[in-house]
Amino acid sequence: MRSLKVLFAAAFLGSGVLASGAQAEQAYDPALVEAAYSEDGRYFTEDDIPTYKVQEDGTIDWLTYSGFRRYHSECHVCHGPEGEGSTYAPALKKSALEMDYYDFVDVVTNGRQKISASENSVMPAFGTNPNVMCYLNDIYVYLKARGTDAVARGRPRKKEAKSDVIREEENACLEG
Numbered sequence: 001m002r003s004l005k006v007l008f009a010a011a012f013l014g015s016g017v018l019a020s021g022a023q024a025e026q027a028y029d030p031a032l033v034e035a036a037y038s039e040d041g042r043y044f045t046e047d048d049i050p051t052y053k054v055q056e057d058g059t060i061d062w063l064t065y066s067g068f069r070r071y072h073s074e075c076h077v078c079h080g081p082e083g084e085g086s087t088y089a090p091a092l093k094k095s096a097l098e099m100d101y102y103d104f105v106d107v108v109t110n111g112r113q114k115i116s117a118s119e120n121s122v123m124p125a126f127g128t129n130p131n132v133m134c135y136l137n138d139i140y141v142y143l144k145a146r147g148t149d150a151v152a153r154g155r156p157r158k159k160e161a162k163s164d165v166i167r168e169e170e171n172a173c174l175e176g
């Protein structure tokens with residue numbers, strides 16, 4: 001177990017939000033999101049899981065920017081703008097922090113359904129859709145950045161250049 005937790009609640013102290021009974025506490029482990037190293041313009045946590053990077057001047061990494069665009073072309077119709085969720089599908093900005101990376105990838109690749117008397121919700125399988133599969137890490141890191149609020153709502157402005165390696169892998173994936 002990791003012991004470090006960031007308490008969003010701290011940000012609300014004194015604002016009266018807690019007193020009004022709003023969500024009291026949300027916690028995530030910084031090691032799940034902090035970029036420990038980068039490779040060819042992509043960032044990873046100490047556990048080699050893709051993550052976002054926001055520089056001090058607000059510049060975001062290419063994948064996060066790309067993920068913003070891909071999310072809004074493939075996922076937002078069901079999951080709501082900017083990962084906020086809808087009445088039909090869960091808020092992915094939370095899922096990206098709460099779910100294991102490999103489980104996240106598995107659900108997007110293979111889909112999932114909940115069918116019962118009261119519920120009938122279907123997450124489609126995207127495993128054969130290159131417009132999703134070639135950008136899965138992009139979408140994932142964008143959603144993590146939304147989950148921690150490292151990236152604000154709206155179109156991100158300053159972004160890093162797309163590296164040659166990212167471009168080459170994207171082309172290979174789309175052709176594959």
Ligand code: HEC
Binds near residue numbers: 077088121123
């Ligand atoms: C047609 C609507 C629809 C689209 C489009 C869609 N989803 Fe979903 N998704 C759902 C529904 C509904 C669920 C909940 C499924 C369940 O209850 O098991 C879900 C669940 C998920 C989950 C599991 C979340 C959790 O907290 O358990 C992930 C991850 C996910 N979707 C990712 C994506 C991504 C990434 C995209 C875009 C590439 C996407 N979805 C596009 C409907 C959709």
